Amino acid sequence: MPKRLGVLTSGGDAQGMNAAIRATVRAALDQGADVYGIYEGYQGMIDGGNYIRRVNWAASGGILHKGGTILGTARSPEFRTREGRRKAVANLLRHGIDRLVVIGGDGSLTGASLLRQEWKGLCQELVEMGEIAQTLADAHPYLTIAGLVGSIDNDMYGTDMTIGADSALHRITDAIDAITSTAASHQRAFVVEVMGRNCGYLALMGALASGADWVLIPESPPNLDDWETKMCAILGEGRKSGRRDSIVVVAEGAQDRNGNPITAEMVKQTLEKHLDEEARVTVLGHVQRGGSPSAYDRVLSTLVGAAAATTALAAGEDDESMLVGIHHNKITFLPLMECVHKTHELNDAVRNLDFAKAMELRGKNFQDSFRILRTLIRSMPHPPTPGQKRIRFAILNASGPAPGMNAAVRAAVRLAVDRGHIPVGVYRGFRGLINNNLEEFQWMSVNGWAPIGGSELGTSRKVPSGGDFYAIAKSLEENKIDAILMVGGWAGYHSMLRLYQERTTFPAFNIPLICIPATINNNLPGTELCIGADTALNSIVEVVDKIKQSAVASNRCFIVEVMGRYCGYLALMSAIATGAERVYLHEEGVTLRELEQDIAMLKEGFEHGKRLGLMIRNENANPLYTTPFLAALFEEEGGSLFDVRISVLGHLQQGGDPTPYDRILATRLAAKSIDFIEKYYQKGEADESAAAIGLLAGDFHFTPLYEIPRLMDEKSQRPKEQWWMELRPIAKLLAQPGPGFHSDQT
Ligand code: ADP
Numbered sequence: 081m082p083k084r085l086g087v088l089t090s091g092g093d094a095q096g097m098n099a100a101i102r103a104t105v106r107a108a109l110d111q112g113a114d115v116y117g118i119y120e121g122y123q124g125m126i127d128g129g130n131y132i133r134r135v136n137w138a139a140s141g142g143i144l145h146k147g148g149t150i151l152g153t154a155r156s157p158e159f160r161t162r163e164g165r166r167k168a169v170a171n172l173l174r175h176g177i178d179r180l181v182v183i184g185g186d187g188s189l190t191g192a193s194l195l196r197q198e199w200k201g202l203c204q205e206l207v208e209m210g211e212i213a214q215t216l217a218d219a220h221p222y223l224t225i226a227g228l229v230g231s232i233d234n235d236m237y238g239t240d241m242t243i244g245a246d247s248a249l250h251r252i253t254d255a256i257d258a259i260t261s262t263a264a265s266h267q268r269a270f271v272v273e274v275m276g277r278n279c280g281y282l283a284l285m286g287a288l289a290s291g292a293d294w295v296l297i298p299e300s301p302p303n304l305d306d307w308e309t310k311m312c313a314i315l316g317e318g319r320k321s322g323r324r325d326s327i328v329v330v331a332e333g334a335q336d337r338n339g340n341p342i343t344a345e346m347v348k349q350t351l352e353k354h355l356d357e358e359a360r361v362t363v364l365g366h367v368q369r370g371g372s373p374s375a376y377d378r379v380l381s382t383l384v385g386a387a388a389a390t391t392a393l394a395a396g397e398d399d400e401s402m403l404v405g406i407h408h409n410k411i412t413f414l415p416l417m418e419c420v421h422k423t424h425e426l427n428d429a430v431r432n433l434d435f436a437k438a439m440e441l442r443g444k445n446f447q448d449s450f451r452i453l454r455t456l457i458r459s460m461p462h463p464p465t466p467g468q469k470r471i472r473f474a475i476l477n478a479s480g481p482a483p484g485m486n487a488a489v490r491a492a493v494r495l496a497v498d499r500g501h502i503p504v505g506v507y508r509g510f511r512g513l514i515n516n517n518l519e520e521f522q523w524m525s526v527n528g529w530a531p532i533g534g535s536e537l538g539t540s541r542k543v544p545s546g547g548d549f550y551a552i553a554k555s556l557e558e559n560k561i562d563a564i565l566m567v568g569g570w571a572g573y574h575s576m577l578r579l580y581q582e583r584t585t586f587p588a589f590n591i592p593l594i595c596i597p598a599t600i601n602n603n604l605p606g607t608e609l610c611i612g613a614d615t616a617l618n619s620i621v622e623v624v625d626k627i628k629q630s631a632v633a634s635n636r637c638f639i640v641e642v643m644g645r646y647c648g649y650l651a652l653m654s655a656i657a658t659g660a661e662r663v664y665l666h667e668e669g670v671t672l673r674e675l676e677q678d679i680a681m682l683k684e685g686f687e688h689g690k691r692l693g694l695m696i697r698n699e700n701a702n703p704l705y706t707t708p709f710l711a712a713l714f715e716e717e718g719g720s721l722f723d724v725r726i727s728v729l730g731h732l733q734q735g736g737d738p739t740p741y742d743r744i745l746a747t748r749l750a751a752k753s754i755d756f757i758e759k760y761y762q763k764g765e766a767d768e769s770a771a772a773i774g775l776l777a778g779d780f781h782f783t784p785l786y787e788i789p790r791l792m793d794e795k796s797q798r799p800k801e802q803w804w805m806e807l808r809p810i811a812k813l814l815a816q817p818g819p820g821f822h823s824d825q826t
Pocket of ligand 1: 185
């Protein structure tokens, strides 16, 4: 008999739960299991009947982009009782289900763990009560659990990100951006309350991403008794120095050092009293749970969902229940109970006012972000220390614009000024450096830059050559530049490499040269992710969702061409996030044989009732098999079964306001780059003083520029090793028609 797997969502809903359901169902079906949807969480498990139903490939189609959960979710007090759990076991056994994928918060996962522990005992009780036969109990000696964390709060130990947290952050950042514009028009103060009872993740990251002026989180309350006076003094000074608004972000669980709640209303009253101006409160509430999941949540949920099904189906009696999470872009499996205990420990630390422990348990990224935020929100920088070396560094953007570049420049400028240094903005990339188009920047020069897309400094693709080096050297000397900080893509990296290579000829280049990766293509060495790629991915996903909606009524296949130059990151990730059936990458090439197979797949699908086809093609996947060529081929071969349309997404992928992730990444990379400049400004001739910063395995790394030629596939302008290539099989598995079904919806 095939293995039988149940999947349920429980507790608070979160965007991305549907994507996790889809992946769990399809991966399990692919492995030959029977899959059951358990509706309305644990209550459905207790009530049985129609709440537990077989699901097939098609039933899990058309849900990837939907918020909420198609299975429904509920809070079930009855499941907290042994009797309730016994009823649940009886219903599971009626269907022969002894494997579960549970998608929920720490409460739901605690419940799941308990069910597994009690399984044998509850089965025995059911036999004794005459509810089930001994043979049935014997056939299911144990229950296997794989847990996925669905929670917008990002409050669970055992995964870097919970399902829904990134989408919630999108909602929060959008809201604060919108509030900022109205607040600035009226010169008003706003207090924004965001979710998070024990966890300040959403408040902290929302504030960091939106450039808010103050944040209150449960784990690290203000450490002064009269914090209200301090906060109002800083906000007041900020106004005097030119800010037109004040935004305070409050986590719903914010408290003072004595554990007294700090509510949004209290903050509003404080602001009105001290600043003598009207303040408004916005409680974001359930808006944060709503809406379509972000690209990241769709990809995350897809990966952990498929992994959860696989591990739940493979586990034996002695295998522990696992929490399937993500750490440094890799799927992880940790003992479920350990994760639940650690999460409780953290919540207890917050409740018991042990703030040092709470911050420690939240981890390094959280602490770093909090520290950075505390500097960025200052109304004015610390004055330079008398006698300190004030480093003058040039900061510029290069290559194509990437959303998040401005956030990086803002953070670098402010963090540097706060340490007494002098940033010098260069307009229009290396062209500006050649033409001596530079200007000293102050704290307020970058005010309000965090949410703006594009490049305020201006950028160019110019790579210096010949006489340009002399002009640049002169410009650096005239402006007394001690370091260069470049935020940009491949042309920028290439330019910085050229300066490094010219050091022997031009001593002016013997200064720290630091590159921050910013390109939507995500094709730079020494980093897993570049600033801008997340925004581009979300832009693609949004448009493809619309295209899919437009196409379902008419048998149609869409070929969507996305950017990326020769790097397939955007193509593959958007295919996973939208459920495209096929993705064409330059890395894999395109052959006629494969195209024939694709045509056969499309024809068979449309013959069996499919109404929509979706193929995503990287712009340079193949020089001859172009997008129009593919369209003509499919159109001709498809005959009357379906027609074909092309959508070349073009520059909308480079535009748009940066996503919270891109803003936060930009800010954190900029902070580390300032540390780098301080470290090397006296060792400018050292080879290590010319480097590119990046995020590798979750940590910041500096790759010396001399390593770059070795790491790059020069011809295709992409790194030789690309971590995301290993995600290709999952994209393929989930989107194609599954066993015995021809889904019309992906
Ligand atoms: P979340 O899963 O989002 O943390 P809850 O804490 O409300 O949400 O838990 C959801 C459901 O999980 C509860 O209604 C209950 O049915 C079950 N549950 C939670 N905690 C336990 C527990 N300690 N024992 C048994 N079941 C639990």
